[in-house]
Amino acid sequence: MGYPSLNACIADLEKNGHLVRIKEEVDPYLQMAAIHLRVFEHGGPAILFENIRGSKFPAVSNLFGTLERSKFIFRDTLEQIKTLIDLKNDPVKAIKHPFQYAHVGLTAFSALPKKVGGGAAISYGKAKISDIPQIVNWSRDGGPFVTMPQVYTEDIDKPGIMNANLGMYRIQLGGNEYLQDREIGLHYQLHRGIGIHQTKANAKGQPLKVSIFVGGPPSHPVAAVMPLPEGLSEMTFAGALGKRRFRYFYDDEGFCISADADFVITGTVMPHENKPEGPFGDHLGYYSLKHEFPLMKVHNVYHRKDAVWSFTVVGRPPQEDTSFGALIHEITGAAIENEIPGLKAVNAVDAAGVHPLLFAIGSERYTPYLDNRRPQEILTIANHILGTNQLSLAKYLFIAANGDDPALNVNDIGGFLKHMLQRIDLATDLHFYTNTTIDTLDYSGSGLNSGSKLVVAAAGAIRRELWSEVPAGLSLPRPLDKYKMVMPGILAVEIPKNIKTSDMPVIFEILQEHLGEMELGGLPLIVLCNDAEFTAASLNNFVWVTFTRSNPSHDIYGINSFTENKHWGCNGPLIIDARIKPHHAPVLEKDQAVEKLVDKLGEKGGALYGII
Numbered sequence: 001m002g003y004p005s006l007n008a009c010i011a012d013l014e015k016n017g018h019l020v021r022i023k024e025e026v027d028p029y030l031q032m033a034a035i036h037l038r039v040f041e042h043g044g045p046a047i048l049f050e051n052i053r054g055s056k057f058p059a060v061s062n063l064f065g066t067l068e069r070s071k072f073i074f075r076d077t078l079e080q081i082k083t084l085i086d087l088k089n090d091p092v093k094a095i096k097h098p099f100q101y102a103h104v105g106l107t108a109f110s111a112l113p114k115k116v117g118g119g120a121a122i123s124y125g126k127a128k129i130s131d132i133p134q135i136v137n138w139s140r141d142g143g144p145f146v147t148m149p150q151v152y153t154e155d156i157d158k159p160g161i162m163n164a165n166l167g168m169y170r171i172q173l174g175g176n177e178y179l180q181d182r183e184i185g186l187h188y189q190l191h192r193g194i195g196i197h198q199t200k201a202n203a204k205g206q207p208l209k210v211s212i213f214v215g216g217p218p219s220h221p222v223a224a225v226m227p228l229p230e231g232l233s234e235m236t237f238a239g240a241l242g243k244r245r246f247r248y249f250y251d252d253e254g255f256c257i258s259a260d261a262d263f264v265i266t267g268t269v270m271p272h273e274n275k276p277e278g279p280f281g282d283h284l285g286y287y288s289l290k291h292e293f294p295l296m297k298v299h300n301v302y303h304r305k306d307a308v309w310s311f312t313v314v315g316r317p318p319q320e321d322t323s324f325g326a327l328i329h330e331i332t333g334a335a336i337e338n339e340i341p342g343l344k345a346v347n348a349v350d351a352a353g354v355h356p357l358l359f360a361i362g363s364e365r366y367t368p369y370l371d372n373r374r375p376q377e378i379l380t381i382a383n384h385i386l387g388t389n390q391l392s393l394a395k396y397l398f399i400a401a402n403g404d405d406p407a408l409n410v411n412d413i414g415g416f417l418k419h420m421l422q423r424i425d426l427a428t429d430l431h432f433y434t435n436t437t438i439d440t441l442d443y444s445g446s447g448l449n450s451g452s453k454l455v456v457a458a459a460g461a462i463r464r465e466l467w468s469e470v471p472a473g474l475s476l477p478r479p480l481d482k483y484k485m486v487m488p489g490i491l492a493v494e495i496p497k498n499i500k501t502s503d504m505p506v507i508f509e510i511l512q513e514h515l516g517e518m519e520l521g522g523l524p525l526i527v528l529c530n531d532a533e534f535t536a537a538s539l540n541n542f543v544w545v546t547f548t549r550s551n552p553s554h555d556i557y558g559i560n561s562f563t564e565n566k567h568w569g570c571n572g573p574l575i576i577d578a579r580i581k582p583h584h585a586p587v588l589e590k591d592q593a594v595e596k597l598v599d600k601l602g603e604k605g606g607a608l609y610g611i612i
Contacts, residue, residue: 013073020044025051033136084240129180130181148221156201169186215263226331268296268299317353426570434553451551467485493532550576
C-alpha cells in the first residue's frame, strides 16, 4: 500500500537513510532556504526541521531532491502507473496481452476518490496563517510564501471532485498590502485550470471557493504538477500513484477538505478583487516582480495534530523542481510525442529555465522524392508544439529533422546545438512569432505575459564546419575586445557596463562594419553578454544567459541581415543580445551573512556535518 500520510513517508525515508533531522532552532527567514539549497547542491537527503523560530510546526523539504529518492518513494506503484499511461496511449496492447496487464487493475481502482464521513474532521485542529512557518527564501521576496501547495478549485457549472482542478500555484502568506491572517495572495500563470474556474465564477458574479492543501501523501503534490489533459482529475492520478484513494470531505462552509493533508487553508476569491503579489525568487533564477494577482480571503486554517509543513526552494536551475520534472518525464514517457503526430522527442531545457528553450526532433516526410531536404513537416510540428498546453509558452524552439543524425539526443545540450548550427540556413530557417504570449515569469519580453517566439528549424546535410577556436586573423575592436568561444560555432562577446541600451545601435554598426566583409562560415552564432567568461564557463551558463535574457523580436540581429516578403534572415552570423536590460528582473543572489551562519552550522557537526 502507499503512504497514508506525510509522516509515514518521513518515517520510511528516515529508516532507509534518506532523511536527516535538524534539531537546532532555525530561522525561517533565509536560513532554512540556505540550508536546503546547500543540501540539494550536494545531492543530500530530505530535511526535517524540528525547531522553527516563531512556529510550533516542524517542516520538511527536499523530499523530491533526487530522482532516485522519488523512485524510492513510489517504488511500489511507479511501474504500474507507467503501464497505465502506456495503455492509454496504446489501448490495443491490453486486448492483445490481457494477462500481461492484469496487475494494473488495483492501481486503477485506487484512482477513484473516496468521500469519507464528517468524522474525518475530528483529526483537524485550527490555526492562523501567522502560526504557519513564515518561510522566506530570498532576501527581496515580498513575504513568506507557500512553495509546495496543492490548490483545489471546482467548476462552478459542474461541481464535484471529478471535475475539479488541483494545481501548484504559489501562495503569498503575508507582506505587501495583505491584512494579516485574513488575506493571502494567489498567483497563477497562463494555461492553468484554475483560470478556467475563476473565469466561470467571475461571469456569474460569484466567489470562487479555494482550498489549499499542504503535505499529505507525496503522491498529492506530484499530482498537482502533472500536465494532465483538461477534464482529467488530478485527484484520480494522486490515488493511482499513491495506491491510496484520495480521501476528502466538505466542511460546514462547503469547502473541499483533503482528509490526508497536513494543512488546509480555505478561502474565497471574489471577482476582480486583486492586490499586489511578489516579488518572489523564481525558477528562472530571477525575481518575478510585484504585480496584481487574485486576492484570497481566508476562512479557515486547518491542521492535523501531527502536522508537518512541506516546502521547497526554487531558484536558478537545477533545483528540487528539476527533480520533479525528471519524475514527470519518467512517468509520462513518450506521452507528448504520442499526442503530436510526427514528433519524435522534445526537451524543455531545464538549465534555461524550462519555458525559454525547447529542443525537438520531428519527422520530415513531406517530399521524400526530392534529394534536397529542407524544413517542411517539422515546421508543421513546430506549430503544433507551440499550440499545445504549457509548451505554448516556449520562447525559443530549436527543431531538427529525424534521420539526419540517428544518434541525435534532445537531452544533450552541446550535441543538439552543434547539430543545429552545422545545418541551419540563417537566410531561410528562422521563423518569428511576434506580439504573442510567453511565460509569466519571463521578464525579457515587452510586458507581463507578452513577448515573441523564434522557431529555428534545420533539416538536411551538414552545411558548415564549426570553428572550435577564434581564428588568428579575427579580432574585434574596442569596446568589444573581450570575447570567448562557448563551444564550436558560438562566440560570447562581452559588452562593457558603461554601454547603455541606447548605445546598442552603434555596437551593431561596429559589428557589421568589422565583420560584414569577412568569411565567417564557421561562426553562425554570436551572443552579446555582460560577462563573457561566465557565459562561456559552461553550457548551462550559456543557455541560461542567452535564452532567459533575450526577446527574439527585439534582441536578435545579424550580420548582412535582410527582410524579404516579411521574412527576416541574415547571410552572416546570427547575433543575440543577451545583456541584462533595464526592464529585466534582478538576478537571485544568496545572502552572504546567512551563508556564513550555515557554514557555522556545518562546522558544529550533527546531522548535516559533511553535507553543508
